[in-house]
Amino acid sequence: MAITSPFQILESLDARCRKNSSGLPVVKDVVNDWIGIGFKINGIPLLAKMDEVSEILPPPQTIRVPGVKPWIKGLANIRGALMPVLDMKSYLFGGATKLNKDSRILVINQSGLLAALLVEEVFGLRRFKHDERQDKLDPETGPIKEYLSGLFVDQVRRWNIFSVEKLVKTERFFRVV
Numbered sequence: 001m002a003i004t005s006p007f008q009i010l011e012s013l014d015a016r017c018r019k020n021s022s023g024l025p026v027v028k029d030v031v032n033d034w035i036g037i038g039f040k041i042n043g044i045p046l047l048a049k050m051d052e053v054s055e056i057l058p059p060p061q062t063i064r065v066p067g068v069k070p071w072i073k074g075l076a077n078i079r080g081a082l083m084p085v086l087d088m089k090s091y092l093f094g095g096a097t098k099l100n101k102d103s104r105i106l107v108i109n110q111s112g113l114l115a116a117l118l119v120e121e122v123f124g125l126r127r128f129k130h131d132e133r134q135d136k137l138d139p140e141t142g143p144i145k146e147y148l149s150g151l152f153v154d155q156v157r158r159w160n161i162f163s164v165e166k167l168v169k170t171e172r173f174f175r176v177v
Contacts, residue, residue: 045123060116
């Protein structure tokens with residue numbers, strides 16, 4: 001059969017394409033991983049959910065506030081926002097964090113509270129499958145245990161999941177004087 005019109009050329013091309021096509025790719029369910037920020041307080045490896053931490057920065061200069069608990073390092077101007085810098089080791093274990101090149105602050109903005117949590121070290125992003133999460137708690141965590149919500153284990157260490165949400169809902173956390 002001779003092709004005589006442009007329409008017939010297009011029909012012939014369409015027929016050949018359909019005959020030789022491999023089909024559309026199959027849509028698979030996308031499974032989102034659990035993503036967190038790895039950090040350390042008093043030598044304990046911890047993870048905070050990615051959406052609970054706004055920023056990670058080196059410790060800023062602070063202005064001491066008289067009459068507050070010793071775990072309040074002071075106030076700092078961070079990107080134009082005045083916020084408290086809270087020493088998490090001092091808050092949880094009583095001893096102050098020794099500042100070094102690895103020390104960082106985790107900026108949080110939870111339930112209207114804007115604060116900077118001073119930690120010993122930040123390891124960066126950690127990614128796990130949701131089914132790798134264990135609900136049991138590591139018994140070696142001491143007073144930090146009330147702020148934990150499970151753990152993940154990788155080839156290197158056991159990562160305790162630190163809940164910033166639990167932290168900011170604790171009455172003791174707000175008793176700064």
